[in-house]
Amino acid sequence: MIKLDENEKIILEIRKHWFLLVAESFFLVFLATIPFIVFKGISITGFLRFITFQGSGTSLYVAISSVWLLFVWVTFFVIWTDYYLDILIITDKKVIDIEQKGLFYREISTFRLDKIQDITVKVNGLIPTFFGFGDIYIQTASEEQSFAAKGVPHPDKIKWQIQDEQNKALDELRHVWIRK
Amino acid sequence: MFFPSNTTEHAPIVIPTHFLWVGLLAMLILFMIISTVLVYHWVTYGYKAATTSIAGIVYFSGSVLFVGITMIAIISYGISL
Numbered sequence: 001m002i003k004l005d006e007n008e009k010i011i012l013e014i015r016k017h018w019f020l021l022v023a024e025s026f027f028l029v030f031l032a033t034i035p036f037i038v039f040k041g042i043s044i045t046g047f048l049r050f051i052t053f054q055g056s057g058t059s060l061y062v063a064i065s066s067v068w069l070l071f072v073w074v075t076f077f078v079i080w081t082d083y084y085l086d087i088l089i090i091t092d093k094k095v096i097d098i099e100q101k102g103l104f105y106r107e108i109s110t111f112r113l114d115k116i117q118d119i120t121v122k123v124n125g126l127i128p129t130f131f132g133f134g135d136i137y138i139q140t141a142s143e144e145q146s147f148a149a150k151g152v153p154h155p156d157k158i159k160w161q162i163q164d165e166q167n168k169a170l171d172e173l174r175h176v177w178i179r180k
Numbered sequence: 181m182f183f184p185s186n187t188t189e190h191a192p193i194v195i196p197t198h199f200l201w202v203g204l205l206a207m208l209i210l211f212m213i214i215s216t217v218l219v220y221h222w223v224t225y226g227y228k229a230a231t232t233s234i235a236g237i238v239y240f241s242g243s244v245l246f247v248g249i250t251m252i253a254i255i256s257y258g259i260s261l
Contacts, residue, residue, distance in 0.1 A: 054192040055195075056257050056260035059253045059254070059257035059260060060195065062249065063200060063250050066247075066249040067203070067204065069246050070211065070246035070247065073243060074211060077239050081221055084231070087227065103217055103221060106225070
């Protein structure tokens with residue numbers, strides 16, 4: 001869970017583009033078809049013609065295939081969890097970047113909107129251009145801090161939205177100084 | 181016994197059902213460990229309870245289906261021996 005300041009509002013919650021989830025899980029489609037490929041392969045080539053199993057071969061095949069499909073199913077949810085917990089949150093005060101890498105590595109970086117110096121957007125390649133996703137690089141005033149949100153949908157719109165919020169945050173700061 | 185002693189050619193392979201049950205039990209233990217880790221992440225770091233709840237329902241429904249099919253298939257195999 002993310003702790004926000006009092007009166008702080010979430011403006012945007014950005015996850016990676018769905019295409020990246022599909023691309024990352026695509027190999028699972030292949031893994032899921034392995035029992036059927038093996039079954040077809042055995043029946044076409046007659047690979048096991050010299051071996052006979054006592055009992056129902058179909059039941060044995062179904063049992064092994066189901067366990068295999070359970071493994072594929074669980075793997076998909078591990079990938080989905082990684083995707084779902086990897087998020088960039090923009091509030092009216094700050095940017096929170098949460099990097100979930102696998103199940104046992106999590107990195108949370110936070111920086112205030114008024115500390116942003118530069119935002120760069122990169123859309124590189126045919127598929128990112130076609131599906132409208134790309135990378136956003138945010139450079140802050142602090143020496144060490146620069147953030148990259150990769151594979152986010154509509155990076156241009158997000159850039160303008162962050163800049164809008166940044167301008168509002170800077171305006172608010174100016175008003176505070178004038179009042180003082 | 182994997183091969184009946186009285187036959188040497190085209191000997192049928194017998195996989196005892198308890199081998200299959202032990203294999204399934206090992207898979208279930210692994211499944212429980214991974215599921216606990218997943219649920220912990222959904223509960224602790226999830227942003228919207230609705231999304232993680234739906235994910236949980238889909239995940240466990242699918243898993244119960246696969247485990248159920250496996251159990252029925254093993255029972256059916258045992259009967260056919």
